[in-house]
Amino acid sequence: MNPLLTFATARRVLAQLRNDPRTVALLLVTPVVLVALMKWVYLDQDRVFQRIGVPLVGIFPMTSMFLVTSITMLRERTTGTLERLLTTPLAKLDLLGGYALAFGAVAVLQGALTSAVAFGLLGLDVEGPLLAVVVLAVVNALLGTSMGLLVSAFANSEFQAVQFMPVFLMPQILLCGLIAPRAAMAPALEALSNVLPMTYAYDALSRVAGGEGFSGNVASDTLVLAVASLLALALGAATLRRRTE
Amino acid sequence: MTEPAISIHHLRVVRGGNEVLHNLDLDIEPGVITGLLGPSGCGKTTMMRAIVGVQKVASGQVTVLGQPAGSSSLRAKVGYVTQAPSVYEDLSIEANLHYFARLYGVPTGRATAALEAVGLSEHSTKLVRQLSGGQRARASLASALLASPEVLILDEPTVGLDPVLRAELWATFHQLAGDGATLLVSSHVMDEAERCDRLVLMREGAILAHCPPRQLLADTGASTVEDAFLSLVRKPGVAV
Ligand SMILES: Nc1ncnc2c1ncn2[C@@H]1O[C@H](COP(=O)(O)OP(=O)(O)O)[C@@H](O)[C@H]1O
Numbered sequence: 470m471n472p473l474l475t476f477a478t479a480r481r482v483l484a485q486l487r488n489d490p491r492t493v494a495l496l497l498v499t500p501v502v503l504v505a506l507m508k509w510v511y512l513d514q515d516r517v518f519q520r521i522g523v524p525l526v527g528i529f530p531m532t533s534m535f536l537v538t539s540i541t542m543l544r545e546r547t548t549g550t551l552e553r554l555l556t557t558p559l560a561k562l563d564l565l566g567g568y569a570l571a572f573g574a575v576a577v578l579q580g581a582l583t584s585a586v587a588f589g590l591l592g593l594d595v596e597g598p599l600l601a602v603v604v605l606a607v608v609n610a611l612l613g614t615s616m617g618l619l620v621s622a623f624a625n626s627e628f629q630a631v632q633f634m635p636v637f638l639m640p641q642i643l644l645c646g647l648i649a650p651r652a653a654m655a656p657a658l659e660a661l662s663n664v665l666p667m668t669y670a671y672d673a674l675s676r677v678a679g680g681e682g683f684s685g686n687v688a689s690d691t692l693v694l695a696v697a698s699l700l701a702l703a704l705g706a707a708t709l710r711r712r713t714e
Numbered sequence: 715m716t717e718p719a720i721s722i723h724h725l726r727v728v729r730g731g732n733e734v735l736h737n738l739d740l741d742i743e744p745g746v747i748t749g750l751l752g753p754s755g756c757g758k759t760t761m762m763r764a765i766v767g768v769q770k771v772a773s774g775q776v777t778v779l780g781q782p783a784g785s786s787s788l789r790a791k792v793g794y795v796t797q798a799p800s801v802y803e804d805l806s807i808e809a810n811l812h813y814f815a816r817l818y819g820v821p822t823g824r825a826t827a828a829l830e831a832v833g834l835s836e837h838s839t840k841l842v843r844q845l846s847g848g849q850r851a852r853a854s855l856a857s858a859l860l861a862s863p864e865v866l867i868l869d870e871p872t873v874g875l876d877p878v879l880r881a882e883l884w885a886t887f888h889q890l891a892g893d894g895a896t897l898l899v900s901s902h903v904m905d906e907a908e909r910c911d912r913l914v915l916m917r918e919g920a921i922l923a924h925c926p927p928r929q930l931l932a933d934t935g936a937s938t939v940e941d942a943f944l945s946l947v948r949k950p951g952v953a954v
């Protein structure tokens with residue numbers, strides 16, 4: 470690995486995004502609009518807004534980075550640039566690291582903006598440290614990025630790549646505890662939710678919302694998320710074959 | 715002959731269940747331009763992919779500058795321009811070149827000369843998305859030229875280009891070879907044959923001939939490379 474090449478790749482990915490202002494606007498504005506919409510929906514039920522607001526702010530980056538990454542990487546595979554990159558001195562890990570760095574940076578921006586609006590303007594409360602929400606948002610975004618890199622290997626077209634989002638993420642949203650408490654689920658579903666990374670994202674965020682800091686369960690949840698990211702990244706690296714038929 | 719720049723030994727490649735390269739043997743001389751000619755589908759791209767180390771091979775060896783093809787030590791020394799332009803559509807030409815310069819560890823300032831060599835200087839800030847097919851191909855070529863690789867593998871680099879520009883590109887290729895680079899340039903049309911120092915004629919995954927253009931014409935008694943190709947198909951056997 471060569472950090473110069475990792476940075477060069479992150480810079481290139483960010484430059485590609487910059488030339489697509491509409492995507493950048495969607496990335497930054499969508500979560501803000503969704504939180505505002507939720508505030509409106511639960512205008513008379515502030516307790517519900519408080520319960521799901523913080524997890525939403527922290528989990529949203531996972532879904533948007535999953536989508537942008539899987540499409541960007543799919544394009545890299547289908548337009549021949551990936552094959553070309555693999556003939557240059559760029560190592561596979563430089564490529565994956567470049568993606569993670571670029572989309573991690575976007576996630577910081579997205580998380581900061583959404584947090585500013587949600588906590589500053591919309592009256593969302595977090596009893597734990599606000600910084601922990603932003604950190605978790607970035608960790609979740611990195612997880613979304615590595616899962617997106619991985620699934621891009623199984624899609625042949627952008628249509629397929631887009632469909633992976635409901636396939637991969639919707640079940641996780643349903644089972645993570647956000648919609649219904651996990652303890653009230655059928656035992657099989659609860660067991661399944663134990664191996665889905667979003668469960669740990671939700672658990673950490675709701676604990677921070679309730680006043681816990683970066684220790685104990687929140688720290689171990691974050692560790693699980695980081696390990697899941699690395700695992701997806703390693704599997705993603707394995708799908709980047711230098712030699713193909 | 716001096717130590718070959720590229721050496722292919724008993725190479726067999728299977729793609730989609732069919733054997734597309736049959737037991738090829740080929741030594742490419744260093745410091746010259748070798749033209750790889752043959753009809754569409756004969757296996758030119760497959761052979762080039764094997765040389766840059768992205769093709770799965772069934773058996774045989776490919777050696778480049780004394781190293782097994784695809785070795786990490788070769789990646790800064792071997793440039794590959796794919797048949798379909800492989801540059802980023804949503805970046806400007808310049809941004810593409812700068813990225814590839816960084817990957818090859820050469821100064822980004824080299825982009826200027828590379829753009830001039832392919833005649834794209836005035837368009838450097840345009841997004842690749844806004845370019846014509848030929849311009850994209852040239853942007854793709856420039857991204858490899860700027861690294862001044864020791865071995866340059868160019869898959870149909872001049873197809874569909876304006877004849878004036880084609881002549882200029884060939885002058886650039888000769889200059890690179892003059893500076894010591896080894897070039898392998900493929901084409902499915904025979905009209906560029908006389909611009910090459912050596913020719914490799916291919917058909918259906920096998921090599922028909924490997925020699926300088928003049929010798930090919932002399933040995934086959936043909937007046938054009940196309941006629942020489944025809945006579946070789948009917949009566950194979952010119953020295954490799
Ligand atoms: N991705 C692929 N999968 C299966 N077969 C392929 C693939 N690409 C090319 N082929 C086959 O390999 C043979 C050689 O193709 P190629 O090397 O692209 O020829 P050329 O570059 O001379 O036009 C052809 O018969 C083609 O059909």
Ligand SMILES: [Mg+2]
Pocket residue numbers: 755758759760797869
């Ligand atoms: Mg071809």
